[in-house]
Amino acid sequence: MSALAAGSPHLMGTYPAPPVRFVSGQGARLVDEAGKVYLDFLSGIAVTSLGHCHPSVVAALREQAGELWHVSNLFGNALAEPLASRLDRLVGDGEPAGGQVFFANSGAEANECAIKLARRAAGPGRHVVLSALNSFHGRTLATLHATGQPAKHAAFQPLPEGFEHVAFGDVDALESALDPSRVGALLLEPIQGEGGVVPAPPGYLAAAAALCEKRGILLAFDEIQTGLGRTGRWFGFQRAGVAPDIVTVAKALGNGMPIGACWAKAEVAQAFGPGDHGSTFGGQPLACSAATAVLDELLRIDAPARARQRGARLAAGLQALPAVAAVRGSGLLLGAVLAPGGPLASDVVAAALAGGLVVNAPVDGVIRFAPPLTISEEEIDEALEILTGAFG
16 A cells, blocks of 8 residues: 555555544543544553553653763663663562563564574574464564564565464474474464464463473563563563563553563573674663653552453453453453454444544454553443443
């Protein structure tokens, strides 16, 4: 589709023409250019976990903007190291996990770092990264091939080699595919967000971890959508009680300020030397100031507990809707699976938007909900009322 077809003469047509244009936001509310107010239950796709324009994050950005925005990574800044230490403790569920962090600007870049690090650490010949069908890991050439959606690959062939896919949740298929002579790393999402909010089946992540440990294969978790409290734990992998070698995070880390991070165990991270990887803007002071304020606030409100409590209320309300056959996911990352023969998910999403509720349908038949972790019970009830009307 051309930019003109998408509705803009100046923007590339990589997205459909937007149904609405937002001009401001506060908390869980967005306002469009006509002044209409909406409840945001998508959060920029699990990004604004503290809601829009959170006062603490705004204050941190304003203060840092008057001090220092950017220096080359040839030099240090006062924020990156403490932020990395905070992330390491969250990976360790409150205790130091003994890892190191590379800062990037997005989730795709964090996954690029993970892929390069895995190949560097595994060594020559073990360059294959195994990931799951229906996964999503980014839109760079490498992360696109790691994404287990072949329909997205066709237009961009040939893609970088060294990526293979296996059915999500199938332990037998995973055991067959994890060939230690070729595979250097396994990359998984604890919940496949873009795949339709599909959680890993019980026991699957633990089985994957055991296989990787037995065969000397690195285990990497893409926590870009699931991380930082959204699933009811700081990271989705913690629900399975496993210890990964690599973890990637972005989205909620900056609450809208572009920042991503790749954490790895120190012995894995040491495979990188100077010049092996880099980013002009990665870890710059302005982004780190926002991320520091975000983590402060997520810790203050006990974000995982908030996600569990509010998520239970939202899930119960969704399950009570006649057109909803099932609710899957965890915490405040939920997918409402629509009953066969009922309304189309795309139609429900459009009707909800008209009624003042922002949600989306990542796949046919599923509506995704990822509201701010600061959402109130009253706002959940309001969203359910709008959604009831959207079903007709």
